[in-house]
Amino acid sequence: xxxxxxxxxxxxxxxxxxxxxxxxxxxxxxxxxxxxxxxxxxxxxxxxxxxxxxxxxxxxxxxxxxxxxxxxxxxxxxxxxxxxxxxxxxxxxxxxxxxxxxxxxxxxxxxxxxxxxxxxxxxxxxxxxxxxxxxxxxxxxxxxxxxxxxxxxxxxxxxxxxxxxxxxxxxxxxxxxxxxxxxxxxxxxxxxxxxxxxxxxxxxxxxxxxxxxxxxxxxxxxxxxxxxxxxxxxxxxxxxxxxxxxxxxxxxxxxxxxxxxxxxxxxxxxxxxxxxxxxxxxxxxx
Numbered sequence: 079x080x081x082x083x084x085x086x087x088x089x090x091x092x093x094x095x096x097x098x099x100x101x102x103x104x105x106x107x108x109x110x111x112x113x114x115x116x117x118x119x120x121x122x123x124x125x126x127x128x129x130x131x132x133x134x135x136x137x138x139x140x141x142x143x144x145x146x147x148x149x150x151x152x153x154x155x156x157x158x159x160x161x162x163x164x165x166x167x168x169x170x171x172x173x174x175x176x177x178x179x180x181x182x183x184x185x186x187x188x189x190x191x192x193x194x195x196x197x198x199x200x201x202x203x204x205x206x207x208x209x210x211x212x213x214x215x216x217x218x219x220x221x222x223x224x225x226x227x228x229x230x231x232x233x234x235x236x237x238x239x240x241x242x243x244x245x246x247x248x249x250x251x252x253x254x255x256x257x258x259x260x261x262x263x264x265x266x267x268x269x270x271x272x273x274x275x276x277x278x279x280x281x282x283x284x285x286x287x288x289x290x291x292x293x294x295x296x297x298x299x300x301x302x303x304x305x306x307x308x309x310x311x312x313x314x315x316x317x318x319x320x321x322x323x324x325x326x327x328x329x330x331x332x333x334x335x336x337x338x339x340x341x342x343x344x345x346x347x348x349x350x351x352x353x354x355x356x357x358x359x360x361x362x363x364x
């Protein structure tokens with residue numbers, strides 16, 4: 079699954095920086111969730127949903143990065159300003175202390191901040207180049223440590239949407255180690271997946287993931303846990319690590335091996351072995 083490698087590489091190469099009713103675990107929300115019974119019949123869906131959750135949490139980084147890179151927000155002028163704040167590498171005078179600007183196709187963006195301590199940017203139905211942005215992002219900078227908080231933040235195009243009711247990213251701009259926690263959903267080509275208190279941590283070449291996810295086709299929630307941190311080098315599949323998707327009295331385990339192969343087991347029984355992560359089931363709902 080190319081999305082898997084791409085998602086992890088997003089974290090590895092960031093310039094700055096997208097559930098419980100039974101024994102399946104519990105999340106930060108107070109609402110009881112219907113957990114999915116995991117079987118061999120729905121194993122491919124659970125695998126692809128788990129991998130998609132990694133892409134979803136990485137989109138937090140994609141949105142804040144936006145230094146003319148290709149991502150869902152297409153690096154609009156205003157998001158480039160925000161990316162400059164967050165990178166803590168602004169040239170003096172790059173961003174005014176405060177102001178409000180009209181977006182090219184409607185709506186506005188207001189900002190208040192500086193290159194030393196950070197600031198706040200608020201998008202109000204800001205439309206540019208086929209993209210609509212709403213919500214608030216607050217950046218706090220303390221030397222190499224940067225914290226980004228998104229509140230009711232959404233980015234929408236004709237084919238995709240990302241929404242975070244809340245999301246927080248802590249990033250070290252020297253080492254690019256980071257942690258991200260988010261609640262929200264993504265929609266792409268009509269497929270929706272929700273996540274709650276979903277967390278990513280990155281330290282060097284090691285990654286951990288945890289939280290609750292749901293897709294329409296899965297029919298309920300599973301809880302993602304990292305038993306052993308995923309380890310990968312640039313432009314490769316993981317060479318170590320173990321992720322478990324926990325459902326209703328059931329689980330699916332993904333074990334990443336030194337030769338880049340991936341062993342999948344369902345409820346303790348070997349389900350399949352893939353030669354590498356690129357071979358994992360591709361689509362969440364197919």
